[in-house]
Amino acid sequence: MKKVIAAGGLTLSSFSLFAATEKSIFTFPSLVAGMLLVSWLLAILQAGNAVNRVLDILLGVATLAFLSTHNLVAIIICALILLAECYFSQQKKAQRMALWLNVVSLLLFLGLSVAFFTDYLSGAWPPVAVVFHYIFANLDTYFRREKRLRIALSSQLHTNEAHNDKQLLLERSLFLNGYDNWQVQSLNRVLVLIKLEGLGQINRMVGHDFGDLLIAKLGKKINDELNTGDVLSLSLFNEDVQLCYLGGVDFAFAVDTTNEAHIHQRLIHRIYDVVHKPTQVDNIDSELSLRAAIVEDKKQLTAQQLLAQAHLAIEFTSEIDWLITFQKEIAERADKRRQLLSDLSVLDFDKDFQLYFHPVIDIETNQILFIELLLRWHHPKFGTLEAKHFIDEISAAGLTLPIARWVSEKAAELALAIKLEEINVPISVNLFGKELLQDEFIDHLADVLVEHRLTEGDIIIEAPVNVFMGLPDFGESILRRLKENNIAVCLDDLGIEPLQLSRLPRLALNYVKVDGSIVKELTENVNTRSLLSGIIDMSNSLGIKVVCEGIESETQYTYISSMKCHAAQGYLFSRPLPNVGLLGWLKQWQKRLANGERPY
Structure with missing residues (x-):
């Protein structure tokens, strides 16, 4: 396609020579014709959609025709095409700047055309408005593309940042295997499930990328609160990590209560304070809430079985209760259901x-x-x-x-x-x-x-x-x-x-x-x-x-x-x-x- 446009450009450049009023090629009309040709080709190549591309092609042909003939019909056609570009650009909210540039180009073209037909200016001046139109259309397209690239890059950086923070937490399989091996050494184990709430509304307001970054930052903060010898800790990238990210809004950790019977409750309340304090992401303070389920491992169960019980505890209790301890009755309600x-x-x-x-x-x-x-x-x-x-x-x-x-x-x-x-x-x-x-x-x-x-x-x-x-x-x-x-x-x-x-x-x-x-x-x-x-x-x-x-x-x-x-x-x-x-x-x-x- 670009080869076809280039070939067309070379052909049309020969027509621009007819615009010269003297034998020297360095006349003002030929200069305008050359500038018109270059800016025209660039505008065609950068046009965002098929409608703009067709209109730009027609505008360039009509303008070159006017340079060659100084015909009134060519002037009218150019004006109508510029008017059409104004109409199509006002249909898109993202192209408000393009609309104003098109309106200015149309008014400038009409003014220069009137000056030409009243013998105040030569026939080379109306195409100057079209050159102006193409140059600023190219600049507008360039800046809009740069803005989209910056937004996409920022989003990608946020995604990578959230991904990297989540990578610093334990994966589900690593946590499950670590707990099953750890339970041989500990006889007083408690597994805690943390479920964050309120993320759905944040995702709707500011987007899922923001929500992912918020979850990642909160996960890192929660993990910092668990840095104690009584919490199950596994090595990850040469660092000791205590918190497992289960996916979605769910986290888990395991505690040995041999030295302190209620250490898990103390840790949960510390986590509660962390979650309920505003967390800043992109200069926006956001606050979530949480529900926590405690499962005491009294029967040497696997981590997978304990997690299932923790989920039941949250599902089969009132949302008013933010801290729940799994009881036998909850399992009975689940079986009954x-x-x-x-x-x-x-x-x-x-x-x-x-x-x-x-x-x-x-x-x-x-x-x-x-x-x-x-x-x-x-x-x-x-x-x-x-x-x-x-x-x-x-x-x-x-x-x-x-x-x-x-x-x-x-x-x-x-x-x-x-x-x-x-x-x-x-x-x-x-x-x-x-x-x-x-x-x-x-x-x-x-x-x-x-x-x-x-x-x-x-x-x-x-x-x-x-x-x-x-x-x-x-x-x-x-x-x-x-x-x-x-x-x-x-x-x-x-x-x-x-x-x-x-x-x-x-x-x-x-x-x-x-x-x-x-x-x-x-x-x-x-x-x-x-x-x-x-x-x-x-x-x-x-x-x-x-x-x-x-x-x-x-x-x-x-x-x-x-x-x-x-x-x-x-x-x-x-x-x-x-x-x-x-x-x-x-x-x-x-x-x-x-x-x-x-x-x-």
Whole structure:
């Protein structure tokens, strides 16, 4: 390609000789023609994309044509090409400088052209603007490429620096082998797993290269804190290294507690202080947090087995606990989860699942406001399990939507059976997560309502706060769509997690359930009573009915009644019962009310 351009240049240079107005080749027009040719060829070779390259070629041809003919058409063509270059350069934010240079070149070209046609300047002057355009286009391209090279080089240096710092830490295989050999000499061993947290947000804000360098620097700092004779130390590049980099955000080290029983805890707290202090990378201070798991090697296990236990300890404990000691119960929970996941794969919903009912009572009339259905799993090994004990496994097995479909269909069957008995009591079902608030599930609910001849308010959808409060605007529109399909919506477990009360008016809710943990504190905590009173007043003003859960005593019932709470649910009225007895239970409740008796 370069040979073709060079050959074309030689051909076009002969045309430039026609621009000379005298026999001497050292005239101003021939000088301009030569400068135009050189800068033109350089611009073509350095053009960043095909569009710029084509425009530069056309501009050079048109300018040489004008030098030879002084034709008005050639002037117009040159101006249009410069205008096109302005248009294409403004399309790219990274080429703002190129845009301004193109605009200046166009204005200069038009000014010199006007001066030529008004006989103020010779015909050699308008091409000077094109030469100016090519020269500065070449410089702009050069500096932009240099900037990209500097950025790439800086990134590569950061990557190499992070890689070199990580190389100064123990690799996984070296650490595992070192521990397995070390355990023969030590009878009081503890393995510690360090997991750094908060790196994901840093990676999103400043990039993964920055994150890698931060991890490497922190790893080096942590290793410096472990420089004691009680920590497993292995030689690496003629240096003693104590910390193992497992990959990602995980580190590990091993301690002999023979001389000091709690040395590992002291070291962990020192590491905690290091991690929570800002670490500077590229003049930016960044701070992470950590979780640590302690595994005591009481059974002469391998390092691989101990690491597996440490990971279980972090996975199966609350994120609030930053320091965890592995216990037998954690392994049992992990085994139970594996068993549940295995059993879910061969589950027969109709055979293994059963729905229980739990009534919600209208405080003013003692009528049943609605019936909540609760999912139970009759497990052959673990007995009858509440949904909260296997909801994570349902999600992991990808069964949230199939089970929600099954529950909603059973709820519709019960709602229809109740209506046929001329009892006006809605049925509520619980969602497992925000993934169910999708068009597919909403369409299914709408079809179920039509199929079972149910009307507005016969079915209520309940979901916990963490589902509703995490919804974007799209999710709020989904809630409105539920209401449009005559499906009532209930916000469950209010009080378990932080709540943005300002979002309540934006959610199309019919009911709000206050969690039993708040109700339990009513008799002891004045602030809790004030909080509940505020929630009730706000909900009442929005037309949302408030239900207090966990009512187990007359005292609690009296408190919420005085606060104008609409309804209550709890063991004071009934414990959850199998749904097969629902119709009989409802009839018995209504009979007691009709006889003027207290139904509970």
